[in-house]
Amino acid sequence: MQSYLDRCGLVLFVVLSLTAYGCASFNPRPIDQVPFQTRAQTQSENNVRVTAAVLSAQESKAVFDLDLYKKGIQPIWLEIQNNDEERVWFAPAGVDRGYFSPLEVAYMHHRSFAKETNNKIDKYLHKQGIRGHIEPGTLRSGFVFTNLDLGTKIFNVDLVGDDQQIRTFTFFISVPGLKVSYADVDFANLYSKDEMVSYEGKKDLRKALENLPCCSKNEDGTKQADPLNLVIIGNGKTVHQALIRSGWDETGTMERSVAVTEQYRYGPVSPFYLYGRPQDAAFRKTREAADERNHLRLWLSPIRYKGEQVWVGQISRDIKVRYIPNKFQIEPLVDEARTYILQDLWYSQTLAKFGYVKGVGAASMSKPRKTLQEDPYFTDGYRLVLWVSRKPISFSEVEALHWEVPPFRKKDF
Amino acid sequence: MPNTIRICWIILPLIFILFVSGCATFNPRTEEEVPFRERAQTQEKGNVQVTAAVPSAEESKRLFGVDIYGRGVQPIWLEIENEDEDPVYFLPLGLDPNYFSPIEAAFVNHFGFKTPFNEEMNRFFYERRKSIRIAPRSVMSGFVYTPVDEGTKAFNVDLLGEDHEIRTFTFFINVPGIRPDHQDIDFEALYPKAQIVSYEEQGLRKALERVPCCTTNKEGTEQGDPLNLVVIGDQDEVHNAFIRAGWDETEIIYRASAWKTGMSFLFGGRYRYSPISPLYVYGRRQDVSFQKARGTIHERNHLRLWLSPMRLNGKPVWVGQISRDIGVRFTTKTILTHKIDPDVDETRDFLIQDLWYSQGLLKLAYVKGVGPAPISAPRGNLTGDPYFSDGLRAVLWVSRDRLDMEAVEFIEWELPPR
Numbered sequence: 001m002q003s004y005l006d007r008c009g010l011v012l013f014v015v016l017s018l019t020a021y022g023c024a025s026f027n028p029r030p031i032d033q034v035p036f037q038t039r040a041q042t043q044s045e046n047n048v049r050v051t052a053a054v055l056s057a058q059e060s061k062a063v064f065d066l067d068l069y070k071k072g073i074q075p076i077w078l079e080i081q082n083n084d085e086e087r088v089w090f091a092p093a094g095v096d097r098g099y100f101s102p103l104e105v106a107y108m109h110h111r112s113f114a115k116e117t118n119n120k121i122d123k124y125l126h127k128q129g130i131r132g133h134i135e136p137g138t139l140r141s142g143f144v145f146t147n148l149d150l151g152t153k154i155f156n157v158d159l160v161g162d163d164q165q166i167r168t169f170t171f172f173i174s175v176p177g178l179k180v181s182y183a184d185v186d187f188a189n190l191y192s193k194d195e196m197v198s199y200e201g202k203k204d205l206r207k208a209l210e211n212l213p214c215c216s217k218n219e220d221g222t223k224q225a226d227p228l229n230l231v232i233i234g235n236g237k238t239v240h241q242a243l244i245r246s247g248w249d250e251t252g253t254m255e256r257s258v259a260v261t262e263q264y265r266y267g268p269v270s271p272f273y274l275y276g277r278p279q280d281a282a283f284r285k286t287r288e289a290a291d292e293r294n295h296l297r298l299w300l301s302p303i304r305y306k307g308e309q310v311w312v313g314q315i316s317r318d319i320k321v322r323y324i325p326n327k328f329q330i331e332p333l334v335d336e337a338r339t340y341i342l343q344d345l346w347y348s349q350t351l352a353k354f355g356y357v358k359g360v361g362a363a364s365m366s367k368p369r370k371t372l373q374e375d376p377y378f379t380d381g382y383r384l385v386l387w388v389s390r391k392p393i394s395f396s397e398v399e400a401l402h403w404e405v406p407p408f409r410k411k412d413f
Numbered sequence: 414m415p416n417t418i419r420i421c422w423i424i425l426p427l428i429f430i431l432f433v434s435g436c437a438t439f440n441p442r443t444e445e446e447v448p449f450r451e452r453a454q455t456q457e458k459g460n461v462q463v464t465a466a467v468p469s470a471e472e473s474k475r476l477f478g479v480d481i482y483g484r485g486v487q488p489i490w491l492e493i494e495n496e497d498e499d500p501v502y503f504l505p506l507g508l509d510p511n512y513f514s515p516i517e518a519a520f521v522n523h524f525g526f527k528t529p530f531n532e533e534m535n536r537f538f539y540e541r542r543k544s545i546r547i548a549p550r551s552v553m554s555g556f557v558y559t560p561v562d563e564g565t566k567a568f569n570v571d572l573l574g575e576d577h578e579i580r581t582f583t584f585f586i587n588v589p590g591i592r593p594d595h596q597d598i599d600f601e602a603l604y605p606k607a608q609i610v611s612y613e614e615q616g617l618r619k620a621l622e623r624v625p626c627c628t629t630n631k632e633g634t635e636q637g638d639p640l641n642l643v644v645i646g647d648q649d650e651v652h653n654a655f656i657r658a659g660w661d662e663t664e665i666i667y668r669a670s671a672w673k674t675g676m677s678f679l680f681g682g683r684y685r686y687s688p689i690s691p692l693y694v695y696g697r698r699q700d701v702s703f704q705k706a707r708g709t710i711h712e713r714n715h716l717r718l719w720l721s722p723m724r725l726n727g728k729p730v731w732v733g734q735i736s737r738d739i740g741v742r743f744t745t746k747t748i749l750t751h752k753i754d755p756d757v758d759e760t761r762d763f764l765i766q767d768l769w770y771s772q773g774l775l776k777l778a779y780v781k782g783v784g785p786a787p788i789s790a791p792r793g794n795l796t797g798d799p800y801f802s803d804g805l806r807a808v809l810w811v812s813r814d815r816l817d818m819e820a821v822e823f824i825e826w827e828l829p830p831r
Contacts, residue, residue, distance in 0.1 A: 093766035098707055101759045104739040107752060122755075126788070131762065132829065164819050247510075287511045319520045333539070336514035343506035365539075396577040 026117045028065045028124055036063075036077065043169045047084040050157050050169045053077045056176040064125070066109045073100055073108075074148040074175075078157060079141035082134040086162040089133045094158035094168075096146035102129035105145050134159075150178040150258075150266050151250025152240070172241060178266055179256040182281040187236060190280075191302045198304040205305050206403055209385060210359045216272035216279075216297070216314055218372055225272040225372045226330065227360045227379060229338050230313035232298065233305055234388040239298075240281075242350035242388040248283040248296065264293075270328075272314065272372075274299045279314075285344075293318045294337055315341055332368060332377045338384050345386060346398060353387035355401030441478035441537060449476075450490065452589075456582045460496035463582045464554075465489060467566050469589040479534070486518045487561040487588075491570065492554035495547040499575040503545055507571030507581070509559040515542040518558035547572075563591045563686060564662035565652070583815075585653050591686050592670070593662040595701040600648055603700075604722045611724045618826055620723055621730075621808065622782045628692035628717075628734055630795055637692045637795040638753070639783045639802060641761045642733035644718060645725055646811040651701075651718070654773035654811035660703035660716075661685045692795070694719045694732060701731075705767075713738050714760060735760050742798075750796045757800045758829065761807050768809060769821060776810035778824035803829050 040053035054076050057069040068075060076095060082088050092099050100108075102125040110118045130142025146155070157169040199205045209231055215224040232239050244250075252258040252268045265286050271278030279297035286293045296315045303310040317337040320329040331337060345351040362381030363369040371377055382404055444450070453466035467489050470482035481488065489508070495501050505512045519531075519538035538558075547553045559568070570582040612620055621643055628637040644651055656662075664670040666688040677684040685706045691698035699717035706713045716735040723730040737754040754760055768774040785804030786792040793799055805827050 091766045091769070093763060093770055097767070097770065101737060101739075101754050101756060101763070103754050103756050103759070104712075104737065107739045107754075126756065129759075131759070162823070164821060164823075166819055292511075292513075292517075317514060317517065319517045331514055331517050331520075332535075333514065333516050336516070339545070340506065340514075343504050344510075346504075347506055347510075365536075395573075395579050398577055400577075 026065055026120050026124070029062050031063060031077075034059050034062045039173075040077070040079075041171055041173060043171070045167050045169065047082070048088060048159060048167055049081040049083070050159070051079040051081075052155075052157065052169075052171045052173065054153050054173045054175050064128075066105075066121070068105070068145075069148060071105075071108055072148045073105055074146050074153070075143045076146055076153075076155065077141070077143055078130055079139065080130075080134050080157075080159070081139045082136055084161070085136050087133045087135050088159040088161050088167070090131060090140075091158050091160065092131055092144045095144045095155045098147055100145040100147075102126050102143075102145065149249070150175055150262060151180055152244050154244045172244060178250065178258065179253050180250045180281075181253055181269065181279070181283075183253060185280045187280070187300055190300055195302045196304060197302055198307075200306060202401070205303075205310075206355075206357055208303055209310075209357045209383065212301075212312055212359055212383075213274070214359060214361050216274050219271070219273055219278075221273065221276070223372060224369075226314050226316055226377070227334060227369075227383075228274070228312055228314050229334060229360055229379065229383045230296070230315050230341070231357075231383060231385040232311040232313060232388060233308055233385065234311075235309050236300075238388055238390050239309075239311060241390065242345060242348070243283050243296070245350055246285075246344045246348035248285050251282045251284050269295055269297060272297055274312065275301075294340060296341070329373065329375045330371060330377065332375070333365075334377050334379050335382075342384060342386070345388065346395065349392040349394065350388050351386060351398050352389040352393050353399040353401060355385045356382040356404040357385060358404060359383050442475045444476065444490075447472050447475050452586070453490075453492075454584055454586060456584070458580050458582065461501060461572060461580060462494040462496070463570050463572070464492040464494075465568075465570065465582075465584045465586060467586045467588050471590070477538070481518070482561055485561055486513055486558050487566070488518075488556040488558055489566070489568065490554065490556055492552060493547045493570075493572070494552045495549060497574075498549055500549055501547050501580075502573040503547065504571045504573055504579075505545075505557055507579075508557055508568050511560050513558035513560075515539045515556075515558060562661075563588055564593055565656050567653070567656045583657075585656060591662070591664050592667065593686075594665050594688075594699070595662075597665075598700050600700070600720055603720055608722045609724060610722055611727070613726065614824075617723065617725050617730070618778075618780055621780045621806070624721070624732055624782055624806075625694070626782065626784050628694055628795075631691070631693055631698075633693065633696070635795060636792075638734045638736055639757060639792075639800070639806075640694065640732055640734050641757055641783055641802065641806045642716065642718075642735050642764070643780070643806055643808040644731040644733055644811060645728050645809065646731075646813075647729055650811050650813045651731060653813045654768060654771075655703045657773055658767050658771035660705050663687070663689050663702040663704055689715055689717065692717060692734065695721070712740075714763070716764070735764055737763070750798075753794070753798050753800065755791060755798070755800045757802050758805070762829075765807055765809065768811065769818060772815040772818060773811050774809060774821050775812045775816060776822045776824060778808040779805040779827040779829055780808055781827060782806050805829055 036053050036055050036059045040051050042049060042051045054074065055063060060068040060075055080090060103122060106121045106125040109121060128143045130140060130144060134140045153173050153175050155171055159167045199208060212228060215227045217223065217225055249265050252266050254268050258266045269282035269284065280300050281298045283296045284293055294315065294317050296313060298311045298313045301310045301312045315337045316334055317331040318328050319331050342354060358381060360379055360381045360383050363378045365378045368376035368378045449468040449472045450466045453464050455462060455464040468476055473481050473488055493503060515538045516535050519534045541556050566586045566588050568584055572580045624640060627639045629635060630637060664686045670688050673684045674687045689702045700720050702717045704713050704715050714737050716733055718731045718733040721730050721732045736757060737760040738751040739754050740752045742750055742752040765777060781804060783802055783804045783806055786801045788801045791799035791801045
């Protein structure tokens, strides 16, 4: 019996030391051997230059020898060159208020029975972090560990000078890995020159928008889907940046699967049809749970207004989501989601102008219309027209067009 | 045997029927029957007056006929009185970016199967919503549905005028239901008058350098986490600055809070008001503590504050400690404990940014007093966690009202090395 126990102990010891040995390698690659910096973007303002790059899943693995994406961590590499005469302070919380501290990231990847390796991981990550102040005439670089975003990542790098002046650098960086909803859409060739209609006057535009179909359709065009309750005016990049700036996420495509853990934020949006094709782009804003999301589908229309693109869209708020079978239900008062995006763009200072036009057709709470999934919805029948802007617009600068009297301005709404 | 099965088949549907009729009642009370408005607060700006009240979990249950807190929805009652010539518009997004639309709020509370009550509930929630437009010389009231915050609910009521200017009313409203740690402390009576010491700025710097380096255990025989924080402001200002920056209050330990902590510890939940272990300064445990939850109960920031006998030009001076929990760890003393980020300066500097971004920071400085501990020779806290530090403590002047981010003053007493 005694010898049996002995042997057991010996075997255990051997197994343990093997496990420890197996896990205990930590081989980060030197940063200049991983070519993520080729995708870096640079901005300058008042003698300060900031360069930023977002590492993909593979690059993070190579640089840190840790599977950071799996834990929801996304490293951003920053290089700050201070050519000013005063020092500047860098605030990582401005990049992401819920950032991970370097040693926290290290601790999340600690391994059992590997004190040496864990110390190595700690030291390495601590060294790679960037924070504090940058003296005049010096260059600092390092990583900030942020919460994972796919698609397009937006973040600010805020630098505070000794004179309390804040320099804000806003980056929009596309993260490799997610195939976004509009990846295969050739926007330049969607319409031939003859199909395009240009308007210079507001009256003509209004008419054209009123004449758009009330609703999107199913694939063979036999059934009506959700109402087209939104129009956005602005060129592609401006619209994209306005939505990303307001916290909307990109969505994936049907062809390439999105990881299960990322489904609720980035999973593809089911197709509705307009102009004989599914939406050109779709965005989503997720709140706490999958049942609490807003969806936005956009089609580039053949209409141009003063040279700017006119996007026709549909916005709705999910209140129930089932993956099996794939089914969802939208908030029956669809106008709620429309009012939401108006406020959302207004607060994120990307809204220049707005107005309401007819075209959807009213449906009351007692006589609702039906979505594709046979769920009821009701609406006041207006569609919201939004002009977005690239430069920030303050609250009081937003212009309201007096087309239809917006429903919330009516007395007994 | 077949007999038992048959009885079973009779009893099961019976239980089911009882259960169904038991829960599927929808009996909301009127606002007059539930006196939550006794706690309402009113603010006035120009010709507009806003009154706000937050019903507790219990009150909401009676008001709406369903346990709406249990489903993650907290109603806020608003009354807006517009004595102006022009209408004003209420923006729910300014109150909470994750607000629920009325029917959505009703939907999450629907019973799991079709009942006539669901339709009724939709209508009920919808009819009680807060109207967006408030006509000139009129009063409107109703509910806005938001995610749940216990302890203190902080929110803005943004009203948009015809000129597209925004008028913001900021509310901090106490929600009955949890037992925050500071509620039983009589701050006025903590120190007799003779013990209070008043300073000017330079004198305070010297005094702060002499504050002990660290917290201790109850007996004062062992050193705990470093006192790396000084906050200057009266109780209200400190409370509001932290609440607005998204910090939560902490419950005292009692049966319900211990149960909730245990459950979230085991199942990785997110009990935001979990009690915090005591550390000691001035011979007593912390007076107030706040925490900021992130993903799980193991990832959160903690801070503890003690009211000191020092005053700066009449303002109370609080001594504090902040640390970042990064995981769980086994110890010989307490079996399980939270592991803190050994880089305690990183956590301290996070707080500075956090208050700065939430526009609650007025002035900022660093003073000596903690004593440096290099990364190669770390010190240990009470649970044996190592930490290292540049030896400085952050001094933060906080404000109740929002401040311009570019107006924050840095007093150059000390400069941290990195």
